[in-house]
Amino acid sequence: MNTVNPARTPQELDDTITGGIGESPLRPDGVLKVRGEFAYSSDLWHEDMLWGATLRSPHPHALITGIDTAAALAVPGVHAVLTHEDVPGENAYGLKYQDTPALAADRVRYQGEPVAILAADHPEIARQALKEIVVHYAVLEPITDPERAAHDTTLPKLHPDGNLVRYQRIVRGDPAAEADVVVSGVYEIGMQDQAFLGPESGLAIPAEDGGVDLYLATQWLHVDQRQTAKALGLPPEKVRLTLSGVGGAFGGREDLSMQIHSCLLALRTGRPVKMVYNREESFFGHVHRHPAKMYYEHGATKDGDLVYVRARMYFDGGAYASKTPVVVGNGTTLSVGPYNVPNAKIEGWGVYSNNPTCGAMRGLGAVQPTYAYESQMDKLAAALGMDPADLRIRNAMSEGSANVTGQVIDFPAPVAELVQRVKDMPLPPENRTSPVDIRELPGGASNTTHGEGVVRGVGYGVTIKNISYAEGLDDYSTARVRLEVIGGEPVAMVHTAAAEVGQGLVTLQQQIARTELGVPRVTVHPADTSAGDAGSSSASRQTYITGGAVRNACRAVADRVFTRAARQLGRSTEGMSLSGGKLVASDGEVLAGLADILGDEAIEETREYHHRPTHPLDPETGQGDAHVQYGFSAHRAVVDVDTELGLVKVVQLDCAQDVGKAMNPDAVVAQIQGGSAQGLGLAVMEEILVRDGKVRNPSFTDYLIPTVLDMPPMRIDVLERADPHAPYGVRGVGEPPTISATPAIANAIRAATGLELPRVPIRPEHITGT
Amino acid sequence: MRVNVTVNGEHRRADHVWEGESLLYLLRERLGLPGSKNACEQGECGSCTVYLDGVPACACLVAAGQAEGREVRTVEGLADGDDLDPIQESFVERGAVQCGFCTPGLLVAAHDLIERNNEPSDAEIREALAGNLCRCTGYEKILDAVRLAAARKAEAAR
Numbered sequence: 001m002n003t004v005n006p007a008r009t010p011q012e013l014d015d016t017i018t019g020g021i022g023e024s025p026l027r028p029d030g031v032l033k034v035r036g037e038f039a040y041s042s043d044l045w046h047e048d049m050l051w052g053a054t055l056r057s058p059h060p061h062a063l064i065t066g067i068d069t070a071a072a073l074a075v076p077g078v079h080a081v082l083t084h085e086d087v088p089g090e091n092a093y094g095l096k097y098q099d100t101p102a103l104a105a106d107r108v109r110y111q112g113e114p115v116a117i118l119a120a121d122h123p124e125i126a127r128q129a130l131k132e133i134v135v136h137y138a139v140l141e142p143i144t145d146p147e148r149a150a151h152d153t154t155l156p157k158l159h160p161d162g163n164l165v166r167y168q169r170i171v172r173g174d175p176a177a178e179a180d181v182v183v184s185g186v187y188e189i190g191m192q193d194q195a196f197l198g199p200e201s202g203l204a205i206p207a208e209d210g211g212v213d214l215y216l217a218t219q220w221l222h223v224d225q226r227q228t229a230k231a232l233g234l235p236p237e238k239v240r241l242t243l244s245g246v247g248g249a250f251g252g253r254e255d256l257s258m259q260i261h262s263c264l265l266a267l268r269t270g271r272p273v274k275m276v277y278n279r280e281e282s283f284f285g286h287v288h289r290h291p292a293k294m295y296y297e298h299g300a301t302k303d304g305d306l307v308y309v310r311a312r313m314y315f316d317g318g319a320y321a322s323k324t325p326v327v328v329g330n331g332t333t334l335s336v337g338p339y340n341v342p343n344a345k346i347e348g349w350g351v352y353s354n355n356p357t358c359g360a361m362r363g364l365g366a367v368q369p370t371y372a373y374e375s376q377m378d379k380l381a382a383a384l385g386m387d388p389a390d391l392r393i394r395n396a397m398s399e400g401s402a403n404v405t406g407q408v409i410d411f412p413a414p415v416a417e418l419v420q421r422v423k424d425m426p427l428p429p430e431n432r433t434s435p436v437d438i439r440e441l442p443g444g445a446s447n448t449t450h451g452e453g454v455v456r457g458v459g460y461g462v463t464i465k466n467i468s469y470a471e472g473l474d475d476y477s478t479a480r481v482r483l484e485v486i487g488g489e490p491v492a493m494v495h496t497a498a499a500e501v502g503q504g505l506v507t508l509q510q511q512i513a514r515t516e517l518g519v520p521r522v523t524v525h526p527a528d529t530s531a532g533d534a535g536s537s538s539a540s541r542q543t544y545i546t547g548g549a550v551r552n553a554c555r556a557v558a559d560r561v562f563t564r565a566a567r568q569l570g571r572s573t574e575g576m577s578l579s580g581g582k583l584v585a586s587d588g589e590v591l592a593g594l595a596d597i598l599g600d601e602a603i604e605e606t607r608e609y610h611h612r613p614t615h616p617l618d619p620e621t622g623q624g625d626a627h628v629q630y631g632f633s634a635h636r637a638v639v640d641v642d643t644e645l646g647l648v649k650v651v652q653l654d655c656a657q658d659v660g661k662a663m664n665p666d667a668v669v670a671q672i673q674g675g676s677a678q679g680l681g682l683a684v685m686e687e688i689l690v691r692d693g694k695v696r697n698p699s700f701t702d703y704l705i706p707t708v709l710d711m712p713p714m715r716i717d718v719l720e721r722a723d724p725h726a727p728y729g730v731r732g733v734g735e736p737p738t739i740s741a742t743p744a745i746a747n748a749i750r751a752a753t754g755l756e757l758p759r760v761p762i763r764p765e766h767i768t769g770t
Numbered sequence: 771m772r773v774n775v776t777v778n779g780e781h782r783r784a785d786h787v788w789e790g791e792s793l794l795y796l797l798r799e800r801l802g803l804p805g806s807k808n809a810c811e812q813g814e815c816g817s818c819t820v821y822l823d824g825v826p827a828c829a830c831l832v833a834a835g836q837a838e839g840r841e842v843r844t845v846e847g848l849a850d851g852d853d854l855d856p857i858q859e860s861f862v863e864r865g866a867v868q869c870g871f872c873t874p875g876l877l878v879a880a881h882d883l884i885e886r887n888n889e890p891s892d893a894e895i896r897e898a899l900a901g902n903l904c905r906c907t908g909y910e911k912i913l914d915a916v917r918l919a920a921a922r923k924a925e926a927a928r
Contacts, residue, residue: 026862033870034858034877036805036845043804124788197809197817197871197905247809247871248905279810439893502869502906666865673908674868700814700903708899708909 020515024666040245053126060693089233109319112284142354170622173343179299190687198247211238251360283698287359322359330365374743412721457752461744467732478532484602516554518578540732548609633736635744646764660731679741778847816902845874868906
């Protein structure tokens with residue numbers, strides 16, 4: 001069995017992988033993953049370990065009038081049953097506001113809220129014993145309408161300050177400007193789920209010093225450590241976290257799930273406790289993408305120049321704040337898209353309700369408005385009699401443009417070029433007249449059509465997404481790099497707390513160190529909280545921020561090598577560089593082997609990288625330099641729609657994206673392909689269905705994510721317009737393709753059918769009107 | 771109860787197996803083979819796909835007792851010692867692995883396809899893999915990997 005202390009670290013010293021920045025070396029964890037030997041957090045095992053389980057509220061809104069745990073504790077094999085009374089520290093955590101109880105005390109605010117936890121010998125005993133815990137509820141009417149939650153002050157307050165999490169207004173130019181051509185619409189977006197495949201899981205081991213060691217899958221070790229330690233009433237240094245294999249994240253692992261619970265149980269029982277959610281529990285155990293309702297009005301001149309945008313948007317944050325403040329910030333500041341808009345009035349509300357809690361998901365806060373404004377752009381193009389791509393190109397922002405918050409874009413913004421590039425890609429052949437493979441048609445092998453009733457449409461989606469954390473946060477990462485001689489060869493070791501969640505950060509860290517230090521052999525230390533804070537693997541920021549920290553640490557190490565070499569060789573450090581394991585002069589002369597310079601004495605340096613400062617938005621006008629960088633992508637979708645059955649087949653999905661610098665071109669393409677699949681899912685199938693605050697489809701049987709039959713071939717065009725302010729010129733990659741894929745597909749379905757379709761996901765009944 | 775099963779060519783015995791346990795639990799928690807993954811536990815995602823008497827099956831849907839006296843081959847049994855199976859090699863080479871949680875199940879499904887048909891069309895590959903969900907890759911690189919492994923196998927057979 002795998003033991004905990006990272007059973008198999010992928011970065012073995014005999015690693016034969018090479019390749020620096022701009023190349024596409026293989027993943028160092030690839031072989032372990034294909035052998036089934038890579039230790040994911042749900043694979044961890046420890047002698048004597050217990051299994052933890054969580055009792056969750058069946059009600060979206062209720063008062064708790066009593067909890068009786070005696071019967072559960074009496075079940076043979078049960079070792080502890082804990083409630084809010086057993087939380088030794090602060091029973092409130094949260095990423096932005098500390099409003100979330102580790103275990104509910106006097107009331108529950110959503111269906112699935114954790115109320116009690118227990119530990120038992122076998123997972124089935126744990127599950128059965130949960131049924132023996134008696135919770136007395138006084139059921140209350142749930143608040144489920146976000147628009148009402150924002151404005152109706154007569155509703156019960158779910159939190160002491162009411163039901164509004166954040167309101168943000170943005171006013172630019174003349175908010176009451178008028179225009180020749182006006183289009184408006186009301187758009188809704190359903191609740192999407194990250195649906196990462198690896199369930200929430202971890203193993204907590206009580207330590208001799210009264211602290212606890214937690215091995216887990218997460219996106220940000222240090223923020224988990226801080227929140228968990230606070231709830232446990234322990235100093236952070238006694239709550240040590242180590243990253244185990246992560247089976248995808250997409251934002252869903254930013255909030256805590258089993259962290260506090262497993263540690264509480266381990267500390268109480270004095271034994272290791274493993275918790276693994278099943279799929280149903282996973283749907284209840286993490287936050288989702290905010291559903292939204294958005295009112296949009298666009299005004300343009302007869303020639304197609306945007307004059308104004310006015311929008312009101314409501315984001316349903318559910319029971320707890322999580323990332324709702326950021327969703328409102330991103331949603332409003334990105335509300336007009338990558339377009340020049342001289343006049344705007346934008347309002348965004350993020351609210352509490354008794355729906356499932358919503359927080360971070362890929363494309364945070366940009367997915368919702370992009371669907372709305374890109375729908376509007378097509379509507380405007382139709383009103384103007386213009387080609388939708390040409391309208392976008394005409395209004396595209398570029399370097400030097402000021403956005404809706406007044407921030408001047410001082411880096412490349414090739415929006416028009418991205419649209420033109422997808423527009424110029426060849427279209428798939430229109431072969432519906434000849435006999436076709438039915439598997440290529442809507443309905444596929446279900447044999448529901450042979451082409452009759454099938455119409456084709458083409459649509460575009462373009463987006464702008466802020467990269468990294470915003471609105472004045474000091475966003476940074478820390479890296480430690482050590483250079484030493486092992487087996488006669490110089491070897492670099494990189495240690496950060498940055499989470500590899502599948503995106504390929506381990507590969508990238510190696511690439512940077514190989515390039516900066518000129519050594520082929522680089523190992524990446526497992527991520528843990530003994531390294532400095534690296535921030536979150538989210539907001540498309542790790543290549544930029546942790547990449548910058550690794551670069552800085554490598555350069556500090558190199559400087560010390562040069563100083564040491566200068567002393568040994570009796571010359572100045574001027575012009576020295578490292579390449580191929582050697583110290584090289586500016587004229588290319590090899591001065592010495594790196595191993596000889598290093599000798600027995602390792603060189604180690606720790607450095608941080610902080611991005612340029614950003615600033616909060618003015619609360620009245622919403623003006624301010626809120627974001628440090630933007631990513632841009634454009635999609636063109638081609639769809640076939642069976643208008644009789646409402647079935648959609650995405651025939652082709654093409655993408656052009658600017659990544660500043662393709663650090664690992666294959667990984668960039670993979671991010672675009674994977675992100676586009678999630679955008680396709682939101683367009684046509686993915687939604688957590690909530691009625692009266694209750695989730696109706698918490699399983700992979702009923703929550704559908706795209707299969708290999710749903711994903712069409714993609715043409716991908718990667719631009720590299722370096723950002724002069726970013727390390728190596730990089731621009732965050734991960735999020736934009738998810739965002740622009742959805743409206744491209746929605747617009748293509750509209751183009752095919754002529755229907756309004758103001759809501760995603762677009763379901764068959766929306767197309768057939770039944 | 772006691773379960774006797776041949777796993778990856780080796781006879782294995784597990785004692786005190788609870789009747790409701792799945793083959794997936796038996797493999798992962800009792801026999802120390804965590805390669806098969808536990809992602810949905812209702813046969814929808816394919817992450818736990820194993821060969822059962824040579825036929826791919828979702829280990830989460832097979833009761834542990836049903837495996838009595840039968841042969842199971844898991845992802846851990848695809849490689850020949852240190853030598854990866856061609857399908858494993860192509861997944862690594864073509865970047866078909868990101869988070870990798872779906873990979874073990876996809877490998878068994880793809881292995882089975884190529885065993886049966888080393889010249890599959892794209893439509894046949896898609897059909898064969900339709901029961902395996904992947905959330906990271908968008909499937910394109912997985913398709914590339916299967917095409918490559920099939921081509922290599924076809925070449926070797928010539």
